[in-house]
Amino acid sequence: MQTRPLGETGHDSTVMTFGAIALNWLEQEGADQMVELVLDRGINHFDVAPTYGDAEVKLAPKLNQHREEIFLGCKTQERDYEGAKAKLEASLERLETDHIELYQVHGLEYEHELETITGEDGALEAFREAKEDGVVDHIGLTSHGNPQLILEAIDRIDDLETLMFPMNPVVAGKDDDDHDYEAVLERADEEGIGTLGIKAFAKGPWPSTDELPEADRPYANWYEPVDTPAEIEERFDFAASSGLTSVINAGDPKLVAMILDAASRYDGMDEAARRSLIERLRHEESPVPEQLHH
Amino acid sequence: MDVPTTVTTALEDRPIAGATCLEAGAGVGNTTAGLLAADAARVYAVTNDANHASTVSERVGRREVDRTAVLEADLRDLPLASNSVDVITAHGLCNVLTPQALERVATELTRVAAAGCHLVVDDYEPLPADAAVRELFALENAVAELVGGRPHLTFYPATMLRRLFAGHGWTFDRERTLLDPVPWTRRHLEAHAAVARAGAEELPTELREPLLADLEDLVAAIGEESVGEMYSIAMRFSD
Numbered sequence: 097m098q099t100r101p102l103g104e105t106g107h108d109s110t111v112m113t114f115g116a117i118a119l120n121w122l123e124q125e126g127a128d129q130m131v132e133l134v135l136d137r138g139i140n141h142f143d144v145a146p147t148y149g150d151a152e153v154k155l156a157p158k159l160n161q162h163r164e165e166i167f168l169g170c171k172t173q174e175r176d177y178e179g180a181k182a183k184l185e186a187s188l189e190r191l192e193t194d195h196i197e198l199y200q201v202h203g204l205e206y207e208h209e210l211e212t213i214t215g216e217d218g219a220l221e222a223f224r225e226a227k228e229d230g231v232v233d234h235i236g237l238t239s240h241g242n243p244q245l246i247l248e249a250i251d252r253i254d255d256l257e258t259l260m261f262p263m264n265p266v267v268a269g270k271d272d273d274d275h276d277y278e279a280v281l282e283r284a285d286e287e288g289i290g291t292l293g294i295k296a297f298a299k300g301p302w303p304s305t306d307e308l309p310e311a312d313r314p315y316a317n318w319y320e321p322v323d324t325p326a327e328i329e330e331r332f333d334f335a336a337s338s339g340l341t342s343v344i345n346a347g348d349p350k351l352v353a354m355i356l357d358a359a360s361r362y363d364g365m366d367e368a369a370r371r372s373l374i375e376r377l378r379h380e381e382s383p384v385p386e387q388l389h390h
Numbered sequence: 391m392d393v394p395t396t397v398t399t400a401l402e403d404r405p406i407a408g409a410t411c412l413e414a415g416a417g418v419g420n421t422t423a424g425l426l427a428a429d430a431a432r433v434y435a436v437t438n439d440a441n442h443a444s445t446v447s448e449r450v451g452r453r454e455v456d457r458t459a460v461l462e463a464d465l466r467d468l469p470l471a472s473n474s475v476d477v478i479t480a481h482g483l484c485n486v487l488t489p490q491a492l493e494r495v496a497t498e499l500t501r502v503a504a505a506g507c508h509l510v511v512d513d514y515e516p517l518p519a520d521a522a523v524r525e526l527f528a529l530e531n532a533v534a535e536l537v538g539g540r541p542h543l544t545f546y547p548a549t550m551l552r553r554l555f556a557g558h559g560w561t562f563d564r565e566r567t568l569l570d571p572v573p574w575t576r577r578h579l580e581a582h583a584a585v586a587r588a589g590a591e592e593l594p595t596e597l598r599e600p601l602l603a604d605l606e607d608l609v610a611a612i613g614e615e616s617v618g619e620m621y622s623i624a625m626r627f628s629d
């Protein structure tokens with residue numbers, strides 16, 4: 097599988113990152129098999145979080161069996177020093193490891209959170225302390241929030257080494273600043289920051305719970321995912337050809353093998369094909385009259 | 391308003407900022423929106439369809455009154471002065487023009503072009519023989535021929551349009567692929583089917599009914615299809 101430099105971390109990440117949230121919906125034996133499958137296909141970058149049910153615990157046995165082969169990303173939603181420090185320790189314990197390669201601020205959403213994180217007694221102090229102690233190698237940030245806020249985070253966090261954000265052809269078709277993750281990608285590149293893409297496989301929001309109760313959804317994802325090999329492949333190709341370092345699989349374990357396959361066969365997607373996908377998926381409930389052209 | 395990536399891609403290497411532009415065949419105004427977003431000084435959005443003209447006025451004209459003039463006019467006889475336009479776009483226009491109309495439109499666009507004017511022509515290559523959507527377009531054209539004696543759609547190869555405009559004094563600058571494949575979505579195909587249905591209303595029952603039956607079968611069978619190529623040609627005018 098292709099690898100690319102993860103910014104200036106010195107690590108070359110595979111073009112697909114294993115989102116270990118998938119382990120949450122498997123029993124331990126299935127989780128072990130999943131990790132073996134992912135490693136067998138050559139994946140070298142894993143991502144997990146304490147908020148993914150018991151994914152950390154289920155990852156632990158195989159993580160430790162193959163510790164040297166895995167560049168592990170973990171994250172915390174805590175915004176202050178004490179909270180972040182405690183969560184990092186808890187994650188290390190559940191993962192049964194003594195270090196994490198990449199520790200990330202998880203799910204940045206609001207301006208005031210950025211204030212707290214970067215301020216005195218903020219989460220980043222705990223991150224930096226852990227880095228000095230050799231417990232954490234690199235610092236990252238994840239967000240599916242406003243691109244302008246992510247850009248601000250790049251400005252304000254000098255030692256930021258990776259970013260995780262959405263890269264999806266439906267979103268790419270929207271021009272306003274609220275959807276401008278391309279601007280984030282561009283800035284990250286200029287700054288030598290590694291980039292990880294989420295939501296590549298999201299088709300759209302689930303139908304309302306009146307129409308489809310949560311318990312009846314066929315996939316564990318927050319969004320309704322694409323789920324045919326052809327769609328998975330074009331979504332993977334789209335995200336991987338955007339300039340991102342690596343693309344994270346959809347969370348549902350039923351989709352992981354298909355995504356691994358697409359990642360193994362990835363060999364680029366040209367601009368005309370990328371635009372073709374954006375235009376095909378351009379929002380259906382558009383307010384303008386029917387169009388005969390592109 | 392979201393500008394389609396086809397439009398942004400066709401315009402991105404053209405000097406739009408500060409230019410007086412003409413969108414020839416404005417449709418719903420996608421290219422007008424793209425030209426305004428690229429800082430055009432003024433955009434004339436021309437269409438001969440009253441509904442399109444009011445849609446463009448609503449969508450873009452209203453917010454950009456100072457920079458936009460929506461003109462309901464025929465491209466074969468433009469209400470614009472000679473040598474007055476810096477950039478002309480024909481995005482998805484030529485395929486709705488018959489060869490005769492195309493020739494006359496080319497003459498008129500050349501008349502209004504200022505020295506050094508940039509022309510951007512974006513359109514579709516003829517579809518491959520095995521494309522399912524070809525059958526739908528053939529049916530749409532059959533209805534148009536029966537009703538009005540001319541086709542509704544003609545897909546001109548890029549090389550042909552290059553030569554046509556070269557014959558009018560334009561110099562080739564560049565060509566790029568906008569879409570490959572072209573996504574013919576349900577929305578697009580439904581819009582084409584609607585054109586055919588409306589035309590068929592004017593046909594005698596014994597012609598209309600079998601054509602409509604075929605049409606509905608085709609639309610259902612195709613669903614959507616990604617096939618063919620959309621290109622962008624850029625040319626320059628020098629007297």
Ligand SMILES: C[S@@+](CC[C@H](N)C(=O)[O-])C[C@H]1O[C@@H](n2cnc3c(N)ncnc32)[C@H](O)[C@@H]1O
Nearest residue numbers: 389415416417420421437438439442464465481
């Ligand atoms: C398919 S639309 C073009 C799409 C548009 N350029 C865009 O970017 O969204 C074709 C337009 O050309 C107009 N048109 C066709 N023949 C014309 C003519 N002879 N004079 C003026 N407008 C014409 C149609 O009414 C329609 O508005």
